[in-house]
Amino acid sequence: VVGGGNIWRGANAGERGMDRATADYMGMLATVINALALQDALESLEVDTRVQSAIEMQQVAEPYIRRRAIRHLEKGRVVIFAGGTGNPYFSTDTTAALRAAEIEAEVILLAKGKVDAIYNMDPLLNPDAQKFTELSFIEVINRGLGVMDSTAASLCMDNNITLVVFGLNKSENIKRVVMGEKLGTIVRGENRS
Template identity: 55%
Template sequence: MTDPADRPHYKRVMLKVSGEALMGDQGYGLHPPTVARIAEEVKSVHEMGVEVCMVIGGGNIFRGLQGSAQGMERTTADYMGMLATVMNALAMQAALETVGVFTRVVSAIPMDQICEPYIRRRAVRHLEKKRVCIFTAGTGNPYFTTDTAAALRASEMACDAIFMGKNGVDGVYDKDPRQNADAKRYDKISYDEALSRNLKVMDTSALALARDNNLPIIVFGLDQPGGFRSILAGEGPHTIVER
């Protein structure tokens, strides 16, 4: 019999991971042990019977906004950032399949030799077959972040919630807890308050999209071992953003 503490509160979830989360203690690129640890986190949730979608940023390799700020044309910079997310997705796929989790990388930009094109019905079928779907290349359009891609795909896949895995923080605070010892963590906050106070839950377009689709956002510390599984079981520090 399953322990009640291990019964997930959600059936299908979107896990958003920043590209920086894959760097480990490096300043750039992929840190294989960190990628492997996150894969184990996903596997532990997958074994609970939860259907898992993922979106991974590309900031550990290239960030479009930074490229644009340095004089590169914004559209080109954003497409380069999308390609960085594909590299991260392939690394995560390899790590997940190493630990026995069947995975599909699904790209908003067709590149048939290395991943599948995004077709909503096919992606839903993968989830129903208990495969982890990693959605990559953002929305396929410049000027949109991977936060927006996560909110969009979570809505299209009818996810129950978006899980924002953070490094160094375990929820939403009124100010940066890494620089302010008196920072206050919210257990629950509304979309509108997060937007009006600019609390950096995710970018404003993504947050508004989640609000409009009544999609809860759970912000937690992905760098805490077992954190993803414990949050799904209703335990551990986190912040819920909802109406």
């Protein structure tokens, strides 16, 4: 699941007086732009990909169909989900949790551009911020840690989906986390097992 915040942030535009639903739809379109860019980058590396969008635009992406996404994955393809849930008021975090539950994924790898893990406070504003290596979803929600919204965290918790939050900007971090190296913060169900 790709976000679109580098292009447009629907929630922020809503706060400035723009109709929130319209702003969110614009954000969903931004995710499609990023999905196409990611698809192009992966295919230049000879990785077979498919983009599925919750908002129909057949010229550039398949419509999101759960069973079709699963078949693509079974064939070894990378499926890039775009267009959010197709509904305003839902974040791409919630989309990631929803799609992970739908395809029965065991883990969500959440790559962050500005931080390398979850901290007790914003490390960009406070040099004394303490990094967490492991948390439960209940702790994330109760402490208001802001790594993902409560809807997404609840979906992950209810469906036993582990979350790994790591830094995107360090060279080869994606490869390292995919290969199982412990980076960033791991978030699991309440008992952390």
